[in-house]
Amino acid sequence: MKGLCLLLFFLKGARNMKNTQSLKLNRDFRRAYKGASHAGGYTVVYARKNRCGFNRLGLTVSKTAGKAVVRNRLKRLMRESYRLMEDDIREGYDIIIVARNRAVGKTFEQIRSDVSFSLNKLEMKK
RNA sequence: UAAGUAAACGAAACGGUCGCGCCGGUUACAGCCGGUGAGGAAAGUCCGGGCUUCACAGAGCGUGGAUGCCUGCUAACGGCAGGUGGGGGCAACCCUAAGGACAGUGCAACAGAAAAUAAAUGCUUCGUUUUCAGCGGAGCGAUUGUGGAAACGUGCGGUAAGAGCGCACGGGGACGAUGGCGACUGAAGUCCCGUGUAAACCCCAUCCGAAGCAACUUUGGGAACGUUAAGCCUGCUCGGCGUGUUCCCUUGUAAGGCUGGAGCGUGUCGGUGACGAUACGCCGAGAUAGAUGACCGUUGUUACAGAACCCGGCUUAUUGUUUGCUUACACG
RNA sequence: CGGGAUGUAGCGCAGUUUGGCAGCGCAUCUGGUUUGGGACCAGAGGGCCGCAGGUUCAAAUCCUGUCAUCCCGA
Numbered sequence A: 001m002k003g004l005c006l007l008l009f010f011l012k013g014a015r016n017m018k019n020t021q022s023l024k025l026n027r028d029f030r031r032a033y034k035g036a037s038h039a040g041g042y043t044v045v046y047a048r049k050n051r052c053g054f055n056r057l058g059l060t061v062s063k064t065a066g067k068a069v070v071r072n073r074l075k076r077l078m079r080e081s082y083r084l085m086e087d088d089i090r091e092g093y094d095i096i097i098v099a100r101n102r103a104v105g106k107t108f109e110q111i112r113s114d115v116s117f118s119l120n121k122l123e124m125k126k
Numbered sequence B: 001u002a003a004g005u006a007a008a009c010g011a012a013a014c015g016g017u018c019g020c021g022c023c024g025g026u027u028a029c030a031g032c033c034g035g036u037g038a039g040g041a042a043a044g045u046c047c048g049g050g051c052u053u054c055a056c057a058g059a060g061c062g063u064g065g066a067u068g069c070c071u072g073c074u075a076a077c078g079g080c081a082g083g084u085g086g087g088g089g090c091a092a093c094c095c096u097a098a099g100g101a102c103a104g105u106g107c108a109a110c111a112g113a114a115a116a117u118a119a120a121u122g123c124u125u126c127g128u129u130u131u132c133a134g135c136g137g138a139g140c141g142a143u144u145g146u147g148g149a150a151a152c153g154u155g156c157g158g159u160a161a162g163a164g165c166g167c168a169c170g171g172g173g174a175c176g177a178u179g180g181c182g183a184c185u186g187a188a189g190u191c192c193c194g195u196g197u198a199a200a201c202c203c204c205a206u207c208c209g210a211a212g213c214a215a216c217u218u219u220g221g222g223a224a225c226g227u228u229a230a231g232c233c234u235g236c237u238c239g240g241c242g243u244g245u246u247c248c249c250u251u252g253u254a255a256g257g258c259u260g261g262a263g264c265g266u267g268u269c270g271g272u273g274a275c276g277a278u279a280c281g282c283c284g285a286g287a288u289a290g291a292u293g294a295c296c297g298u299u300g301u302u303a304c305a306g307a308a309c310c311c312g313g314c315u316u317a318u319u320g321u322u323u324g325c326u327u328a329c330a331c332g
Numbered sequence C: 001c002g003g004g005a006u007g008u009a010g011c012g013c014a015g016u017u018u019g020g021c022a023g024c025g026c027a028u029c030u031g032g033u034u035u036g037g038g039a040c041c042a043g044a045g046g047g048c049c050g051c052a053g054g055u056u057c058a059a060a061u062c063c064u065g066u067c068a069u070c071c072c073g074a
Helices: A002-012 A026-032 A068-084 A108-121
Strands: A020-022 A036-039 A043-049 A055-061 A093-099
Touching: A026 A043, A026 A055, A026 A093, A036 A108, A043 A108, A055 A068, A068 A093, A068 A108
Parallel strands: A020 A055, A055 A093
Antiparallel strands: A036 A043, A043 A093
């Protein structure tokens, strides 16, 4: 498992950021939902240790949140929030950030502080 | 100034610090440098094509589907332009599925005598009968308040009673000179006058093979079925093809298809216009859980909204500015 | 990408085939019954038939466009 992850890591390169890959498969999401979680005002953060040695990030926005433009906007804000604090996060975890419907229309600073607070609660910061 | 109406243009710009997709270069394959990176609707998926596969994609039929005034434009269209007829609006202007009801079938609630072979009640007259009533014969054709629609309308004459039966005025239809490529127009004149509905079935004319980028292409092996058969992508028939078809594993959580095209810009010419021709210049996304974001500064206050094979339209959502025209009011 | 269905009273549904009265149940309101409430009985109100056009004398029903929701298949 670890070897497979590392192989994929080098084949595809650091797609998102230097130390993080994106989480894609449904079974990986299902496994991560069983880990620790914390629900903030605008987002819900799940984290579970993996065996890859690096982080994998999954983003979820419900179809009921809005149309394509709204959902893309939320995903970009969440990804940017993660990127800015990536260096402070411990490695070797699958992290999923789920947007709640009330997050629509909120500013970047609101989303970022919410994600940061949840990660602190989960003791993901170094 | 207000209301209305028609059209055009735009869809933030510049700079800085981080970050992402693709392409090119370099390289020690960490990285670095340069270039480029969502829309007018990318949307809905309502039409039309390209492209790919079905052997070539063939023919005919239809209780199949679509279209339906004319001429043109276009690769094509159910689109567009210009016209014709009809309708709405004081007007600018807008809307219009707009072939056929003497090919046939059906339907028209309620009311009304009657809703389509004009049946019934009636009117006039003759016979019968003492008279009325009734009965029988002949003639007549809308008197009877309804209804969306009632037998061309009104008036006069005429008659036993009546009737386009005749006349005057008016209405509608068919034929029709002329003009027009055509839809159509419709002089004079002749003939005629029992409805509506085909977005009811239908008739007529024209067109349509199917599936869709999860199409499709690329490897090797095994098993089963089959050669009189299966298959050939919505129905039926004919004709044709000539060896595969299905399943499993693998190549394969892959690569190609994937963007240079009925392309864009400017000028000239032709055309009322849609559009066409031509010269020069240009290359402007290509992802695969799906790339454009964050923080700032200046002008500005920004809505609807995110490509997924590609084009031409239609429809819907939505913001700002400008211009032409019409009507009303006021002033000159 | 392709296919199918549904929008009717506050809620759940008929009516659309064959055009003409918009109905049923629950809920709401009023009255009766009861010491009071529930149940029961009687009566009443409540509708732009998703929206916009059109055909027709007449449209929930037919036609066109459009919006929303849901369900399948690849």
